[in-house]
Amino acid sequence: MNYKHALIFCASLAIAPLAFATPATDAEFAQFKTEGATKFSAEQGKQNWTKEVTSKEGDKRSCTSCHDADLTKPGKHNKTKKVIEPMAPSVNAERFTDQKKIEKWFKRNCEWTWGRECTAQEKGDFLKFLMGAK
């Protein structure tokens, strides 16, 4: 490896964490900020991902009721058993490329799982966590 290659290698390492950002995720983060969210934390998103909440019906629910805890693996709808493609953009390039779709699923899934809509901060934390998943 010569000097030039080493430089390219280091540069690609440096931009790797941003590799899965899309116009849709940029727009989402900008939107969350206008709604009062500040700094987004992948660590917080990770904690929320497995947080269990007891539903009105009495069962315990979390994101992992349907999505796999390993984000590079497909999940399964807990009722219909329909396969849900992996959340990690590292293995599923289609993820987080459509802002309308991201918002639709946040709305539905937050309401089902936690019984309420998620705040802009929570959504931003989730998105940051999911985008970096490997």
Next chain:
Amino acid sequence: MTKGNIKTVALLAAALFFGSASAMAEETMGGWLGTFSHTSGVNPVSNRQYKEECGSCHFAYQPGLLPSKSWEKLLTAQGLHDHFGEVADLDKSTLDSIRDYVLANAAEKSYYKIARKITVATEDGEVPLRISEVRYIKRKHHGIPEKMIKDNKDVKSLSYCNACHTKAEQGIYKEDTVRIPNYPDY
């Protein structure tokens, strides 16, 4: 060429001509039969939005499997907000276009055989909301032992059409396309 030879050639040519003619007739006939038998199942889903929105969580049931009265109840903002315990909200324009598509293809609007039978079997005033409540579908599955559906871990309910009907997605539910998981010989 002898006289006999000419005769053979002529016969052969005639055979070829008639052979191809009858093959052609068969093709046209088969084509016609094909179109005809095509209406034997239920109209396949032709709407991309419907397939995407409804089919991302469950089997995309063909609109012809339920009467429009049922779809009208299911496909409202309120109805979808509590969709058998699931939150299935859609934005207004998506919901409107999906509802238009479904109502135009609901059971009584369809000329496909299964859709027609469902329409005829549904009694007045009856509004089945689940596929498993549809009288005709229930009747067709009546003779199948519980262990093969309800107690079969890979089937569980009549609502998972494609668990056994291998061509369900194309709207084909014929008996010879059925494979019951864990009961290969049924």
